[in-house]
Amino acid sequence: MRNLLEIQKQLLPDLMETLKRRYTILHQIMLSDIIGRRTLAASLDMTERVLRAETDLLKSQGLIEIESVGMRISDAGRRLLDLLEPIAKSLFGLDDLEEKIRTTYGLSKVIIVPGDCESSPFTKRELGRAGAKALLGVLRSDDTIAVTGGSTLAEMADQLSPPLSHSYKNAWFVPARGGLGESMEIQANTIASTMAKRVGANYRLLHVPDLLSEDAYQSLGLDSNIGEIVGIIRRSRIIVHGIGDALEMTRRRNLDEATVAEIQGEGAVAESFGYYFNEEGKVVHTMLTMGLRLEDIMRTEVVVGIAGGKRKAKAIHAMLRFGQEDILITDEAAAVEIGREIDNEVQLPL
Amino acid sequence: MRNLLEIQKQLLPDLMETLKRRYTILHQIMLSDIIGRRTLAASLDMTERVLRAETDLLKSQGLIEIESVGMRISDAGRRLLDLLEPIAKSLFGLDDLEEKIRTTYGLSKVIIVPGDCESSPFTKRELGRAGAKALLGVLRSDDTIAVTGGSTLAEMADQLSPPLSHSYKNAWFVPARGGLGESMEIQANTIASTMAKRVGANYRLLHVPDLLSEDAYQSLGLDSNIGEIVGIIRRSRIIVHGIGDALEMTRRRNLDEATVAEIQGEGAVAESFGYYFNEEGKVVHTMLTMGLRLEDIMRTEVVVGIAGGKRKAKAIHAMLRFGQEDILITDEAAAVEIGREIDNEVQLPL
DNA sequence: TAACCCGGGACGTTTTAAGACCATGAACAA
DNA sequence: TTGTTCATGGTCTTAAAACGTCCCGGGTTA
Numbered sequence: 106m107r108n109l110l111e112i113q114k115q116l117l118p119d120l121m122e123t124l125k126r127r128y129t130i131l132h133q134i135m136l137s138d139i140i141g142r143r144t145l146a147a148s149l150d151m152t153e154r155v156l157r158a159e160t161d162l163l164k165s166q167g168l169i170e171i172e173s174v175g176m177r178i179s180d181a182g183r184r185l186l187d188l189l190e191p192i193a194k195s196l197f198g199l200d201d202l203e204e205k206i207r208t209t210y211g212l213s214k215v216i217i218v219p220g221d222c223e224s225s226p227f228t229k230r231e232l233g234r235a236g237a238k239a240l241l242g243v244l245r246s247d248d249t250i251a252v253t254g255g256s257t258l259a260e261m262a263d264q265l266s267p268p269l270s271h272s273y274k275n276a277w278f279v280p281a282r283g284g285l286g287e288s289m290e291i292q293a294n295t296i297a298s299t300m301a302k303r304v305g306a307n308y309r310l311l312h313v314p315d316l317l318s319e320d321a322y323q324s325l326g327l328d329s330n331i332g333e334i335v336g337i338i339r340r341s342r343i344i345v346h347g348i349g350d351a352l353e354m355t356r357r358r359n360l361d362e363a364t365v366a367e368i369q370g371e372g373a374v375a376e377s378f379g380y381y382f383n384e385e386g387k388v389v390h391t392m393l394t395m396g397l398r399l400e401d402i403m404r405t406e407v408v409v410g411i412a413g414g415k416r417k418a419k420a421i422h423a424m425l426r427f428g429q430e431d432i433l434i435t436d437e438a439a440a441v442e443i444g445r446e447i448d449n450e451v452q453l454p455l
Numbered sequence: 456m457r458n459l460l461e462i463q464k465q466l467l468p469d470l471m472e473t474l475k476r477r478y479t480i481l482h483q484i485m486l487s488d489i490i491g492r493r494t495l496a497a498s499l500d501m502t503e504r505v506l507r508a509e510t511d512l513l514k515s516q517g518l519i520e521i522e523s524v525g526m527r528i529s530d531a532g533r534r535l536l537d538l539l540e541p542i543a544k545s546l547f548g549l550d551d552l553e554e555k556i557r558t559t560y561g562l563s564k565v566i567i568v569p570g571d572c573e574s575s576p577f578t579k580r581e582l583g584r585a586g587a588k589a590l591l592g593v594l595r596s597d598d599t600i601a602v603t604g605g606s607t608l609a610e611m612a613d614q615l616s617p618p619l620s621h622s623y624k625n626a627w628f629v630p631a632r633g634g635l636g637e638s639m640e641i642q643a644n645t646i647a648s649t650m651a652k653r654v655g656a657n658y659r660l661l662h663v664p665d666l667l668s669e670d671a672y673q674s675l676g677l678d679s680n681i682g683e684i685v686g687i688i689r690r691s692r693i694i695v696h697g698i699g700d701a702l703e704m705t706r707r708r709n710l711d712e713a714t715v716a717e718i719q720g721e722g723a724v725a726e727s728f729g730y731y732f733n734e735e736g737k738v739v740h741t742m743l744t745m746g747l748r749l750e751d752i753m754r755t756e757v758v759v760g761i762a763g764g765k766r767k768a769k770a771i772h773a774m775l776r777f778g779q780e781d782i783l784i785t786d787e788a789a790a791v792e793i794g795r796e797i798d799n800e801v802q803l804p805l
Numbered sequence: 806t807a808a809c810c811c812g813g814g815a816c817g818t819t820t821t822a823a824g825a826c827c828a829t830g831a832a833c834a835a
Numbered sequence: 836t837t838g839t840t841c842a843t844g845g846t847c848t849t850a851a852a853a854c855g856t857c858c859c860g861g862g863t864t865a
Contacts, residue, residue: 109459112538115516115531116477117470127466141811154854157813166465167584167614173811173862181465181580188462230531234517266515491842504823507844523831523842 110192111219121196128186128193130159131168131178135186139175195219199437202444206433209447210425214239214432221438222257222413228436229413233260236411236434240265240345243407243432244304246273248342251281251397252300253378254293255347257411262299276306279338281346281378282396283313309334313395322393331395339401348412349376350420375420377410378402384419386426407431418442460542461569471546478536478543480509484519484528485536491525545569552790556783559797560775564589564782571788572607572763578786579763583610586761586784590615590695593757593782594654596623598692601631601747602650603728604643605697607761612649626656629688631696631728632746633663659684663745672743681745689751698762699726700770725770727760728752734769736776757781768792 113120133149134140146156160176163169168182178186203215216235220228240261244250252258278301280293294310301308311334313325325331349357351373355365371389373381378397381390388399402408408429412421413436421435422443435443464471483499484490496506510526513519518532528536553565566585570578590611594600602608617623628651630643644660651658661684663675675681699707701723705715721739723731728747731740738749752758758779762771763786771785772793785793 108538109542112535112542113463113474115518115535116474116481116539118512118516120467120470123467123470124463131466142813143810152855154856158853162468166468168465171812175811184577185462185465188458189466192459192462264517266517493841502824504825508822521843525842 125193125196127159127163128189128196130156131163131182131186132193134163134169134176135178135183139172139177141175145176199440202440205444205447206425206440210428210430212425212430212433216432216434217437217440218413218434219437221415222436223416223438229257229260230264232257232411232413232434232436233262233264236261236345236409237265239409239432239434240343241304243343243409244273244276245342246271247275248273249277249279249337249340250297250300250343250345251279251338251341252293252296252344253281253346254291254296255349256291257347257413258293258296258345259291259299261345261411262296262303265300265303273304273306276304277301277337278306278308279334279341280311280396281338281341281344282394283311309337311335311338311396319393322395325395335395338396339398341397341401341405343407343409344378344397344402344405345409345411346377348410348417348421348424350374350417351376351381354381375423377424382420382423382427384423384426386423386428388427402429405429409434411435413439415439415442418446422446460545475543475546477509477513478539478546480506481513481518481528481532481536482543484513484526485533489525489527495526549787549790552794555797556775556790556793560778560780562775562780562783565790566782566784567787567790568763568784569787571765572786573766573788579607579610580614582607582761582763582784582786583612583614586611586695586759587615589759589782589784590693591654593693593759594623594626595692596621597625598623599627599629599687599690600647600650600693600695601629601688601691602643602646602694603631603696604641604646605699606641607697607763608643608646608695609641609649611695611761612646612653615650615653617654623654623656626654627651627687628656628658629684629691630661630746631688631691631694632744633661659687661685661688661746669743672745675745685745688746689748691747691751691755693757693759694728694747694752694755695759695761696727698760698767698770698774700724700767701726701731704731725773727774732770732773732777734773734776736773736778738777752779755779759784761785763789765789765792768796772796 110120129149130145133145137145142157142160143153145160146153149156160169160171163182164171164176168179168185169176170179199217199219203217206212207215216239218228218231218235220231222229222232236257240250252262278297280297282293294312298308298310300306311331313331314321351368352365354376355368360368368381368390371381372383373389374384375382379392379394380388380399381392383389391399409432410421410424410430411434413434415438418439419442421433421439424430425433425443480495480499483495487495492507492510493503495510496503499506510519510521513532514521514526518529518535519526520529549567549569553567556562557565566589568578568581568585570581572579572582586607590600602612628647630647632643644662648658648660650656661681663681664671701718702715704726705718710718718731718740721731722733723739724734725732729742729744730738730749731742733739741749759782760771760774760780761784763784765788768789769792771783771789774780775783775793
């Protein structure tokens with residue numbers, strides 16, 4: 106059932122909006138027993154004219170009856186509404202959840218794609234698409250954008266397609282951090298260059314390992330070339346970062362057991378751009394690396410976090426508590442978990 | 456799955472059109488491997504510009520890839536097509552069937568509503584709605600319309616709602632025939648008056664029984680009042696008639712056993728406006744009654760037949776072979792049967 | 806009976822879709 | 836190598852649809 110909608114959404118991107126709108130109108134008419142056009146328009150916050158177009162359609166479909174005293178739902182309309190209810194629930198459910206998360210943590214935007222990244226590669230792709238769309242929504246023509254690595258970011262880069270007739274040839278994509286000992290495709294460097302190519306922008310790479318010894322850090326810091334690119338990175342207006350589970354990231358970074366134990370001992374649950382966060386969103390561990398620093402993130406105008414899957418819910422939630430996110434892209438599985446935790450928190454003080 | 460599609464058809468009738476269009480385009484691109492805009496536009500009979508709008512959208516959805524050599528379907532597009540196939544079948548199946556029936560019997564229009572009248576009252580209602588819509592499509596402001604009786608016609612009358620801003624106050628609705636010994640709601644007289652009222656037209660009634668003795672026929676024929684209304688009936692520009700199973704109609708008319716046996720013996724399968732037809736569409740039995748005669752039907756401009764349900768498929772088919780129909784409104788159950796029979800016919804000569 | 810709200814009509818404005826052309830570039834055949 | 840063909844993508848103009856807004860006659864209600 107739900108599946109069909111997802112399929113159609115690809116061919117009819119504005120299907121959901123229309124469906125929601127008409128459902129809402131029909132629903133409102135049902136609730137109101139009988140209601141006039143102007144009153145209805147006001148209560149739904151629509152202009153009279155567009156409402157009229159919709160009600161004319163509903164009438165021609167036999168879903169409502171229009172009389173001189175106003176509009177009322179027909180039997181067919183009532184039946185349709187019944188059939189539509191479960192669909193509408195899930196349709197509006199995510200909206201509500203987006204709004205809840207948004208207001209709770211003061212974000213400017215939250216996007217939840219239906220499904221679960223962990224179980225479906227399609228959902229992961231959708232997550233990437235949503236991220237790409239969100240990025241294009243905030244991207245200006247001469248921006249500098251710092252991106253981290255990770256498979257989700259890689260997917261996002263793949264899904265990034267330049268909008269028709271808009272030039273980003275003065276924009277710069279840079280990696281937020283150095284390279285991890287991982288496959289090429291999900292390196293921050295790779296992602297920065299892919300994104301740049303896809304939208305017709307420029308890119309700079311940071312050729313240093315993510316994890317540095319004190320010595321190496323000092324000596325590399327003196328390199329003028331590296332210094333320059335780090336300077337660019339730190340002045341980014343936009344950061345797009347994945348969010349990782351702390352434990353998983355220690356493994357991916359191949360940290361030694363002592364360090365892993367230390368990080369775990371500090372209660373770290375989330376990792377992003379080289380910092381480890383505990384459940385309260387406090388930084389509990391910092392890695393000595395080149396690239397973005399905590400203070401840069403604080404002053405960055407647009408911080409876009411992107412991650413999905415139930416297993417990452419805790420980590421995402423920690424990042425939200427950290428409080429620097431502006432836009433969150435996640436999936437239903439993670440969002441539902443986060444919503445649950447928000448409810449628990451609210452109930453505790455009672 | 457199918458269910459949701461039906462719901463959407465009600466709430467999003469316009470989106471279904473675009474869904475079809477985009478599916479067709481995507482499908483064609485898939486079949487063509489790689490194809491240019493102009494070539495594709497020509498093969499789909501669209502102008503280049505509107506095709507371009509669609510392909511731009513398909514591209515932005517990541518369903519096709521546009522290169523300098525032309526357009527080709529992407530992996531995601533191919534997957535989507537697979538998923539969409541069963542849906543498209545039901546979306547297009549009926550259209551194809553309509554066209555097949557239409558061309559086979561030289562009709563001007565065939566409308567098939569999804570479902571089965573016999574099993575679902577909703578389908579019957581839809582049949583009525585479709586009939587009403589079709590009638591309004593051919594109705595002029597000063598027409599005379601003859602209608603028969605029957606439950607389907609009654610439903611059609613109920614679903615008839617006057618189109619916005621069009622006056623039929625010079626139109627006349629008349630019954631095609633006299634009254635049957637049946638319930639009031641499905642009398643031709645009742646239906647004619649209901650329809651007339653609903654579109655703001657006039658009506659005349661024919662107060663004679665459907666079945667007449669020779670004597671009665673002669674004497675009533677001399678009545679000037681009846682003569683006048685029969686004259687109007689016979690000059691109708693439009694006839695809307697139900698189609699009945701022959702056997703069933705003999706029962707409804709309460710014919711005596713001898714007559715029933717006679718009609719059956721003649722191979723009658725269909726009944727409409729008082730005539731019985733065999734499988735080949737030949738009139739095999741005529742009832743002595745007032746109202747429309749065969750020769751009137753021959754010269755009538757617009758003959759609209761409306762009936763549904765698998766059980767009536769044979770009868771409908773016989774009427775099509777009779778060859779006087781212009782518009783046929785039926786349901787999926789009957790149409791599928793008819794389609795099957797057409798296929799058999801075509802294959803026989805091979 | 807007066808005030809109010811209804812649907813439906815009308816109209817000017819704005820936005821969107823469509824049509825028509827052209828520039829440019831890759832592929833291909835001579 | 837060069838000319839031709841067909842592709843995309845851009846732009847300009849025009850036609851049409853959508854929209855905001857106001858008004859009118861009619862029915863309902865206080």
